Amino acid sequence: MSARERALAVARTFLGTPYRHQGHRCGVGCDCLGLVRGVWRELYGREPEAPGPYSPDWAETSGGDPLIEAARRHFASVAPGDGRPGDLVLFRWRDTGPARHCGILDEPDESGPRLIHAYEGASVLSSPLTPGWAGRIAATFRFPDEV
Numbered sequence: 001m002s003a004r005e006r007a008l009a010v011a012r013t014f015l016g017t018p019y020r021h022q023g024h025r026c027g028v029g030c031d032c033l034g035l036v037r038g039v040w041r042e043l044y045g046r047e048p049e050a051p052g053p054y055s056p057d058w059a060e061t062s063g064g065d066p067l068i069e070a071a072r073r074h075f076a077s078v079a080p081g082d083g084r085p086g087d088l089v090l091f092r093w094r095d096t097g098p099a100r101h102c103g104i105l106d107e108p109d110e111s112g113p114r115l116i117h118a119y120e121g122a123s124v125l126s127s128p129l130t131p132g133w134a135g136r137i138a139a140t141f142r143f144p145d146e147v
Contacts, residue, residue: 003143004086075141083140
């Protein structure tokens with residue numbers, strides 16, 4: 001089984017986990033970064049770096065593009081439009097702003113591509129990757145086969 005397939009299987013175990021800012025525990029609570037952290041831990045044992053405490057607006061106030069910078073250090077880049085189920089996708093809300101949200105591509109259904117992500121005020125869910133979401137993709141990455 002590829003790292004992508006394993007990442008998708010683990011991400012699906014998080015479905016229904018309540019949203020909790022800075023959380024990263026399956027079934028207990030997580031945010032979007034916590035989902036990715038939890039999947040990484042399940043696949044590789046320990047995280048390559050700790051994000052430290054962060055506020056809900058951390059990406060707007062920290063300068064640079066810390067989410068993309070961290071992903072580049074630990075994941076393999078995927079060409080735009082070549083994302084497949086199990087890949088990590090990062091989103092930015094403004095063309096010139098930093099990436100502020102992340103999720104893992106899910107298998108498509110009859111309505112099209114889907115995304116597993118922690119939805120603020122709700123839980124981890126698999127939702128349609130609508131054109132509005134797809135147009136905000138900043139970068140796509142693949143989980144490494146080994147670390």
